[in-house]
Amino acid sequence: MNYLHRKILYIAGAFILALSCTCAAAQSNKEYLFNDSHFHLTNYVQKGTDIHKYLEIMGDKVGRSTLFGIPLQQTWSYENSGDYAPTYYLETDAPLYYYSFTDAFIAKAYESLSKEQQARLDPMITGFNPADMYAVDHIRRVLELFPGVFTGIGEFTIHKEFVSSKVAGDVASLTDPALDRILDFAGKVGLVVILHSDIDMPFSKPGKEPIFLKQMKELLARHPKTTIIWAHTGLGRVVHPAEDQAIAEPKVERNPRHLEYIEGMIKDPKLSHVYFDISWDEVAKYAVATPEATKNTAGMFDRHPDRFLFGTDVVAPSDQAAQLRVYNLWDPVFALTKSATKEKIMKANYERLFDAARKKVRAWEKANVKAAKN
Known part of the structure; x- marks a missing residue:
């Protein structure tokens, strides 16, 4: 031969x-059951799950996962809570502050993995203040220091029940030019953006359009070249869908349902770059609260299967059960959808968006960062 x-x-x-x-x-x-589009490795005091342990937790149930900490650090004020060390923002009246070192921590944890392990994770930059015009400089600096690592930015917060008012410094806003600078830069680089901003104020009165909806739509429309995922579809622990308010006060004329607001955005051609994550058990509870809510949610998913991503919003889990619990909460909804719809929301949409982002960000790094990694 x-x-x-x-x-x-x-x-x-x-x-x-x-x-x-x-x-x-x-x-x-x-x-795999799902890809997790919304996962926190660490908590509000920057403690959490060892990254190798997290890969074990993912096991054969979670295919891929975003990877980020929490950009806010809870202050332990002895004058407020004495010897009790709070680990969550509801456990003290002391303020929160931005903790930029979280990005370096996530990057080093990611770099400790093998290439095969890294392929299952998409680290995100979160340690910046969205009310700071210099926030873009932080994001660029992280990309320059850790090329080949990050896929996007977020989850970061503008309006959040019980949190926004506790953050030290300027109040973040959907109309702040600092936020426009962030989204504009993300679009140029190709970074996926996961943005948390409540659609409404907590305990708002029924009968009116959600307070922040107009500002949110205007912000998103200003950045058509940026892939943006609206976390939790704007809902929260006490930021309820509009129909919940109508049920609680039946004599008040019903708001258009929350699903109608979201579907209106999906149908708007100016917002074709916007996606919605359905992470957090607090969001799932609304979708399965009544048979009508379950049916309506399933119907919207079937009509727009390309625009939603599943995530757990689990924080520093100790075992797999935490992620699977959130996944299983959606069973009643996906029992009513087409199998292709579930496949897209649970897996394919994640892969499509984050694979595209990886490619774009690596190309930007190659052109703009010296000695960028392959």
Whole structure:
């Protein structure tokens, strides 16, 4: 056998091996239950799950996952809580402040993994103040210091029940030019954005359009080249869907339902770059609160299966049960949808958006960052 024949056989063998690995990976991915578009490795005092432990938790249930901490640090004020060390923002009256080191922590944790392990994770930049015009400089600096690591920015917060008022410094706003600078830069780089901003004030009165809806739509429309995921579809622990207010006060004329607001945004061609994550158990509870809510949610998913992503919003879990619990809460809804709809929301939409972002960000780094990693 001459050299040419050996070379041909070698190439053919390598191709078959690569093809078999690809098929195996594809088959393996089909066996995963979901990709997690919203996951916090650390909590409000920057403690959490070891990243190697998290990969074990993902196991054969979670295919891929975003990876971010929490950009806010809870102050332990001895004058407020004494010897009690709060780990959550509801456990003290002391303020929160932005903790930029979270990005370096996430990057170093990610870099400690093998390439195969890294492929399952999409780290996100969160440690910036969205009310600071210099926030863009922080994001760029992180990309320059850790090329080859990050896929997007977020989850970061503008309006959030019980949180926004506790943050030290300027109040974040959907109309702040600092936020426009952030979204504009994200679009140029290709970073996926996960933005938390409540659609309404807590305990707002029924009968009116949600307070922040108009500002949110105007903000999103200003950045058509940026892929933006609106976390939790704007809902929260006490920021209820409009129909809940009508049920609580039946004598008050009903607001258009929350689903109608979201579907209106989906149908708006100016917002075709906007997606919605359905993360957090607090969001799932609204979708399954009544048979009507479950049916209406399933119907919207079937009509627009490309615009939603599943996530858990689990914070620093100790085991797999925490993620699976949120996943299982949606069973009544997906029992009513098409199987293709569930596949897109649970897996395919994540892969489409984050794969595209990886490619764009790596290309930007190659063009703008010296010695960018492959």
